Amino acid sequence: MDIGVLLVYGILGLTVIVSAIGLIVSRNALYSALFLVVNFVAVGLLYLALGAPFIAFAQVTVYAGSIMVLFIFVIMLLGAENLPLTEPLRGQRALGILLVVIFLAEIVLYYLLRTTPLQAIPLTPQSLASPAEIGMILFNRYLLPFEVTAFILLGATIGAIVLSKHEGPTRPKPGIQKPETPVEG
Amino acid sequence: MPMSYYLILSAAMFAIGVLGVILRRNPLVVFMSLELMFNAANLLFVAFSAYHQILDGNLFVFFVMTTAAAEVAVGLALMVAIFRAKHTIDLDEMNMLKG
Numbered sequence: 001m002d003i004g005v006l007l008v009y010g011i012l013g014l015t016v017i018v019s020a021i022g023l024i025v026s027r028n029a030l031y032s033a034l035f036l037v038v039n040f041v042a043v044g045l046l047y048l049a050l051g052a053p054f055i056a057f058a059q060v061t062v063y064a065g066s067i068m069v070l071f072i073f074v075i076m077l078l079g080a081e082n083l084p085l086t087e088p089l090r091g092q093r094a095l096g097i098l099l100v101v102i103f104l105a106e107i108v109l110y111y112l113l114r115t116t117p118l119q120a121i122p123l124t125p126q127s128l129a130s131p132a133e134i135g136m137i138l139f140n141r142y143l144l145p146f147e148v149t150a151f152i153l154l155g156a157t158i159g160a161i162v163l164s165k166h167e168g169p170t171r172p173k174p175g176i177q178k179p180e181t182p183v184e185g
Numbered sequence: 186m187p188m189s190y191y192l193i194l195s196a197a198m199f200a201i202g203v204l205g206v207i208l209r210r211n212p213l214v215v216f217m218s219l220e221l222m223f224n225a226a227n228l229l230f231v232a233f234s235a236y237h238q239i240l241d242g243n244l245f246v247f248f249v250m251t252t253a254a255a256e257v258a259v260g261l262a263l264m265v266a267i268f269r270a271k272h273t274i275d276l277d278e279m280n281m282l283k284g
Binding site for chain 1: 244247
């Protein structure tokens, strides 16, 4: 294989792994969020390389754009507080790493025990995953899931509003007319 | 590029995400690790979609993204509500229902 291609894929893969590790080891939640943005963009580039431009740009706009804005907004709101380093459960870290190693070993075993050999990914023709083609399938074969998704988003919106509505002693009691407060500069 | 490149990358991303969910106690970082795991699954969907030259994998990624967006919105609203009630976001402090 061409050395340039290998270099590009190697750098992309390294970016994905290093940013993922940086996400879970950095103490400050804001740095974690920025590492996640790097990870999303790198994975978006991999989508482009796989011949899925629509998904790639949806990844960058939806994930790296709006979802990360939401995350960073909440981090700013709650104050990126640094939690104490002591672990309440003794040996939790060692046990967690052990379980993840077992999990990875299972995946590798599954890969080694497969019956059909894997071939290289064929080059995707440009017309296959074009936005027009995706729209055709989305509104024909996947029309019902699409509508269900709309209801999920509606439910999430209402849920988020209800959950974050401020209720408590600061709310004015019903019956007491609150005077118009002048807008303070 | 061979398929195993994407398989290895996705497995590594998923394992790092699991590690983050298990080890970190900041719920925001736990949420981000969840997004990392979603991302690993999405990468495999797109890779196998290109492998078999079928478009359905791409569509599934689209639905996963929408569901993840809904989940993040509700989860972050929950986190703000919990922070208002308990004045901390440490996951170990959220043990009110513990018997």
